Amino acid sequence: xxxxxxxxxxxxxPSLEPLMALVAxxxxxxxxxxxxxxxxxxxxxxxxxGHLIAGGGKRMRPMLTLAAAKLIGYEGDRHFKLAAAVEFIxxxxxxxxxxxxxxxxxxxxxxxxxxxxxPATVLVGDFLFSRAFELMVEDGSxxxxxxxxxxxxxxxxxxxxxxxxxxxxxxxxxxxLDIIGSKTxxxxxxxxxxxxxxAERDEETEMALDSYGHNLGIAFQLVDxxxxxxxxxxxxxxxxxxxxxxxKVTLPVILxxxxxxxxxRKFWKDAVIGHKVTEDDLGFANILLKKTGAIDDTISRARxxxxxxxxxxxxxxxxxxxxxxxxxxxxxxxxxx
Amino acid sequence: xxxxxxxxxxxxxPSLEPLMALVAxxxxxxxxxxxxxxxxxxxxxxxxxGHLIAGGGKRMRPMLTLAAAKLIGYEGDRHFKLAAAVEFIxxxxxxxxxxxxxxxxxxxxxxxxxxxxxPATVLVGDFLFSRAFELMVEDGSxxxxxxxxxxxxxxxxxxxxxxxxxxxxxxxxxxxLDIIGSKTxxxxxxxxxxxxxxAERDEETEMALDSYGHNLGIAFQLVDxxxxxxxxxxxxxxxxxxxxxxxKVTLPVILxxxxxxxxxRKFWKDAVIGHKVTEDDLGFANILLKKTGAIDDTISRARxxxxxxxxxxxxxxxxxxxxxxxxxxxxxxxxxx
Numbered sequence: 092x093x094x095x096x097x098x099x100x101x102x103x104x105p106s107l108e109p110l111m112a113l114v115a116x117x118x119x120x121x122x123x124x125x126x127x128x129x130x131x132x133x134x135x136x137x138x139x140x141g142h143l144i145a146g147g148g149k150r151m152r153p154m155l156t157l158a159a160a161k162l163i164g165y166e167g168d169r170h171f172k173l174a175a176a177v178e179f180i181x182x183x184x185x186x187x188x189x190x191x192x193x194x195x196x197x198x199x200x201x202x203x204x205x206x207x208x209x210p211a212t213v214l215v216g217d218f219l220f221s222r223a224f225e226l227m228v229e230d231g232s233x234x235x236x237x238x239x240x241x242x243x244x245x246x247x248x249x250x251x252x253x254x255x256x257x258x259x260x261x262x263x264x265x266x267x268l269d270i271i272g273s274k275t276x277x278x279x280x281x282x283x284x285x286x287x288x289x290a291e292r293d294e295e296t297e298m299a300l301d302s303y304g305h306n307l308g309i310a311f312q313l314v315d316x317x318x319x320x321x322x323x324x325x326x327x328x329x330x331x332x333x334x335x336x337x338x339k340v341t342l343p344v345i346l347x348x349x350x351x352x353x354x355x356r357k358f359w360k361d362a363v364i365g366h367k368v369t370e371d372d373l374g375f376a377n378i379l380l381k382k383t384g385a386i387d388d389t390i391s392r393a394r395x396x397x398x399x400x401x402x403x404x405x406x407x408x409x410x411x412x413x414x415x416x417x418x419x420x421x422x423x424x425x426x427x428x
Numbered sequence: 429x430x431x432x433x434x435x436x437x438x439x440x441x442p443s444l445e446p447l448m449a450l451v452a453x454x455x456x457x458x459x460x461x462x463x464x465x466x467x468x469x470x471x472x473x474x475x476x477x478g479h480l481i482a483g484g485g486k487r488m489r490p491m492l493t494l495a496a497a498k499l500i501g502y503e504g505d506r507h508f509k510l511a512a513a514v515e516f517i518x519x520x521x522x523x524x525x526x527x528x529x530x531x532x533x534x535x536x537x538x539x540x541x542x543x544x545x546x547p548a549t550v551l552v553g554d555f556l557f558s559r560a561f562e563l564m565v566e567d568g569s570x571x572x573x574x575x576x577x578x579x580x581x582x583x584x585x586x587x588x589x590x591x592x593x594x595x596x597x598x599x600x601x602x603x604x605l606d607i608i609g610s611k612t613x614x615x616x617x618x619x620x621x622x623x624x625x626x627a628e629r630d631e632e633t634e635m636a637l638d639s640y641g642h643n644l645g646i647a648f649q650l651v652d653x654x655x656x657x658x659x660x661x662x663x664x665x666x667x668x669x670x671x672x673x674x675x676k677v678t679l680p681v682i683l684x685x686x687x688x689x690x691x692x693r694k695f696w697k698d699a700v701i702g703h704k705v706t707e708d709d710l711g712f713a714n715i716l717l718k719k720t721g722a723i724d725d726t727i728s729r730a731r732x733x734x735x736x737x738x739x740x741x742x743x744x745x746x747x748x749x750x751x752x753x754x755x756x757x758x759x760x761x762x763x764x765x
Contacts, residue, residue: 133589187554191547210528210591213550217524218584220554224561224577233568240561247555252470254547 105421107149113415114157117171121153124175128222139207139215143182146200152177152282155307158419159283159300162404162412165290172226173235173289177282179223180239184246184278186216191250192337235285242281249273258363260348260356262340268309276308283307299403306400307420313393314427316341317386320377321427332373338363342392346385347376355379390427397424442758444486450752451494454508458490461512465559476544476552480519483537489514489619492644495756496620496637499741499749502627509563510572510626514619516560517576521583521615523553528587529674571625579618586610597685597693597700599677605646613645620644636740643737644757650730651764653678654723657714658764669710675700679729683722684713692716727764734761 111118129140153174160170188194189202190209196202204212220243227236253270256262283304287297319334320343334341340363348359361367362376380386397420407413448455466477490511497507525531526539527546533539541549557580564573590607593599620641624634656671657680671678677700685696698704699713717723734757744750 131585131588133585133592135588135592136585184554187550191550209546211588213524213528214584214587214591217521217557218581218588220557221577221581221584224573225581228570228573228577231570233565233570236561236565236573240558240565244555244558244562247551247558248468248470248473250551251468251472251548251555254551255470255472 105418105425107419107422109411109415110154110158110419110422113161113412114154117157117160118150118153120168120171121150121157121174121178124172124226125178128175128179128226129219131218135207135211136215136218139186139203139211140182140219142200142203142206143185143197144178146198148198150178151311152181152278155279155282155304156286158412158416159286159303160290162300162407162410162416163287163290163292163296165286167289169230169232169289170286172230173285174282176223176226176230176239177278177285179219179226180243180246181278183216183220183223184250184274186212186219188250190216191254230289232288234288238281238285238288242277245273245277249275249277256340258338258365259340260344260360260363262345264342264345264349267340267342267345271309271312272305275312276305279308279311280305295406299406302403303400303416306396306403307423310393310397310400310420311423313342313389313396314423316343317389317393317427320380320386335362335373335376336368338365342389343380343385346388347379347383350383350385351379355383390424393427394424397421442755442762444756444759446748446752447491447495447756447759450498450749451491454494454497455487455490457505457508458487458494458511458515461509461563462515465512465516465563466556468555472544472548473552473555476523476540476548477519477556479537479540479543480522480534481515483535485535487515488648489518489615492616492619492641493623495749495753496623496640497627499637499744499747499753500624500627500629500633502623504626506567506569506626507623509567510622511619513560513563513567513576514615514622516556516563517580517583518615520553520557520560521587523549523556525587527553528591567626569625572622575618575622575625579614582610582614586612586614593677595675595700595702596677597681597697599682601679601682601686604677604679604682608646608649609642612649613642616645616648617642632743636743639740640737640753643733643740644760647730647734647737647757648760650679650726650733651760653680654726654730654764657717657723672699672710672713673705675702679726680717680722683725684716684720687720687722688716692720727761730764731761734758 125144129144130137156170156174156177185197186203189197189204190212194202195205203215223239224236227239249270249272253274256266256270280301281304283300284297287300316334319331319341321331344359344363348356351359358367358375358379362372367376400420401417404413404416462481466481467474493507493511493514522534523540526534526541527549531539532542540552560576561573564576586607586609589603590611593603593607617638618641620637621634624637653671656668656678658668681696681700685693688696695704695712695716699709704713737757738754741750741753
């Protein structure tokens, strides 16, 4: 293969398939670690954890660990346990997020907190988090432990930061990028990076993978934010408009507010404090978002980070792994269309 | 000093003072790590964490780490960071416990969940937990990491086990001991043991300290269970009777139920499902607990574990540290009188 420079938006319908195919056989190993290590003598633990873990989800983060290992030609098996640890950390944060947000739907299923109650959901999150560290300790790399314990602290900080920014219309774009950099991108980055650590590659390799994961994470989150308002999903999925109804100050809102006139700003102020929650309000919000170019520009921002993710792969040889990881970024962006 | 065999109940008024005096200067180091490492750029994090951490508490677990280090003559300073990590793990579980129990008072202050809300309390707990692991990773002992990550998983399992046993009158004494062995004693044991690891002492030393902490933890919890019913506290402290009103199946209840006649068992069944919550009901419960010897025997059981804790110290030379650690056990038991 030639060392083509990849640009976003080339493919008509980019897909996650190549990435999934690349790691399919390795993912079986990871899944068996996950199933094995979520067990406990206390039956409620695997029952509750299984509700979320077995309940679908793309296993995006462990996929990154596995794909990165392919990309750098790692031949060992240490990353299976670590990919499972990453998924446990992610699952723990999802369980706690659902308690924090009082959500009742995730991945189209009732949330664990709705089925099992908040107390059990908090505690099983704690269990999975501890189990993640046990898996890392078994692997024995202090460097991996450092990367993932630091990512975990950063995630928690990002979540608290987001909580503090809740319903605050004056949240700046910078602060918002800080928040999603912490709560979403930090684990994408760590998941990608750790394969380079177990494979004992150089710092440049580590940091390139970290950058790939980080930028992909930001792009993913920004597209999610845009999708939540996109009229297509609004007509098809029941979850579209959730951010609006919950008064979440995401990038589309930040841009529309910054670009709005006095009357429009008043609307957004009222919306984020919970005074605009009807379908008509959502309709008007969508008009403002379109008029100010806020959705389009949120997607442009996402494309910027996506391009950086792709360029971070530039130091690696072309091939199946790099192509699949590149297409994963294109897929992330394409979800907005 | 002579190698006297210590028996519980010798001293008229055992106190925690000797233990606190033993570790006072080292505790300053631990406190400065704690204060330093609970900081974050997100102001709500130190604010919420400080509410609980600065709000008193005996720092029992870090005291055990420091005292064990004195006992074995460790001269280094690695245990300061680790003692802080232990306190962070403990604080994280307290924050989550208060959310789980919906408590509104701890250490005579409003709980963090009442002041800051459940969402922030869950997330700051997660932050402290991650920070604990960062501290351990900085120390760099995989063995310490293994001991504390395993203790953390065991604590979470114990909490879920307790949740499952909630309001179940048929909880057996064995299961109850399992629960408190996990949720309380595991961290006492780990806190005591890790000093032997950083001091590179042998397995026998490690396990003796583990046993001391474990048995002390069980004794502490059983005495707490007894105190919650003792008539003295019932007249003075507003928290006495909480376990009864919340339908908690603690050892006093388990014993009184096992020893009760049909009518009494009916009373306990009703009580734990929440049908007996008045002061009169609590009064009647206290009559049954006295009549069946349930409180006295809970304290006897505590004394048994206390004696085992003291005997576990038998392999160490007599001296200030051993005397203080022995008196700490006597203090734990004496709180019941």
